[in-house]
Amino acid sequence: MSRTPIIAANWKMNMGPKEAKDFLAALKNELSCECKAVDKVIVPPFVTIPAVMDTLNGCTCLGVGAQDVSDRDNGAFTGEISTTMLNELGCKYVVVGHSERRQYHGETNAYINRKIKKALAAGITPIYCIGETLAQREAGELETVLSTQVVEGLEGLTPEQVGGLVIAYEPVWAIGTGKTASAADAQAAHAFIRSVVEKTFGAEAAAAVRLQYGGSVKPANAKELMSQPDIDGALVGGAALKADSFAAIIKAAL
Numbered sequence: 001m002s003r004t005p006i007i008a009a010n011w012k013m014n015m016g017p018k019e020a021k022d023f024l025a026a027l028k029n030e031l032s033c034e035c036k037a038v039d040k041v042i043v044p045p046f047v048t049i050p051a052v053m054d055t056l057n058g059c060t061c062l063g064v065g066a067q068d069v070s071d072r073d074n075g076a077f078t079g080e081i082s083t084t085m086l087n088e089l090g091c092k093y094v095v096v097g098h099s100e101r102r103q104y105h106g107e108t109n110a111y112i113n114r115k116i117k118k119a120l121a122a123g124i125t126p127i128y129c130i131g132e133t134l135a136q137r138e139a140g141e142l143e144t145v146l147s148t149q150v151v152e153g154l155e156g157l158t159p160e161q162v163g164g165l166v167i168a169y170e171p172v173w174a175i176g177t178g179k180t181a182s183a184a185d186a187q188a189a190h191a192f193i194r195s196v197v198e199k200t201f202g203a204e205a206a207a208a209v210r211l212q213y214g215g216s217v218k219p220a221n222a223k224e225l226m227s228q229p230d231i232d233g234a235l236v237g238g239a240a241l242k243a244d245s246f247a248a249i250i251k252a253a254l
């Protein structure tokens with residue numbers, strides 16, 4: 001099965017509305033809007049999403065996502081953002097379970113599972129982040145960690161729902177460190193993740209689910225990583241803060 005590559009810019013706590021507008025103007029000069037061969041997604045901070053939508057002005061060449069979402073519908077949950085609010089803004093994607101949320105906000109697989117279900121119920125595609133720490137990799141726990149994250153994070157989903165997901169494999173030791181997993185190590189982890197999806201949800205879901213690599217992706221390593229058979233795109237942090245390097249990564253997926 002051929003899977004459309006998906007490249008997402010995770011801006012984290014960077015890029016206010018003004019910077020985002022400048023970025024999009026610069027990106028427009030670098031990319032042709034027509035290119036449908038790659039799905040391109042911008043994931044700004046919540047407060048920047050309206051400015052991104054205004055600038056896109058209905059153009060669907062870029063999908064827009066949020067960096068997190070509440071597992072609740074509405075009510076007294078200070079600081080939280082609901083799927084209804086994301087829908088109102090026109091967000092098509094939401095990143096859930098990013099390692100920084102797991103590390104700094106104590107998010108567990110069970111909690112992330114509730115967010116994934118909320119997003120799916122609202123018609124928003126989750127980009128579900130998983131990945132091992134360096135200590136876990138060195139202790140030989142890579143496969144246990146990944147399979148637990150897949151099984152617990154996706155618990156209760158149908159094979160169809162899983163097939164429509166994006167799963168981002170982001171080894172924690174590679175995020176923002178400049179250290180990238182080798183293409184061979186990344187491919188091995190992705191193949192393993194796909195095998196867990198197959199065992200848990202069946203062959204069709206495994207063939208359809210898109211697996212992104214994340215962790216110090218940059219123009220210089222993007223092509224080799226994305227030419228691996230089980231790597232269907234990239235979740236890009238630091239290198240997605242500049243339009244020229246983000247555009248170069250998108251072009252590497254073509």
Ligand code: PGA
Binds near residue numbers: 217
């Ligand atoms: P990085 O971040 O590209 O800066 O390593 C990736 C991510 O955390 O999604």
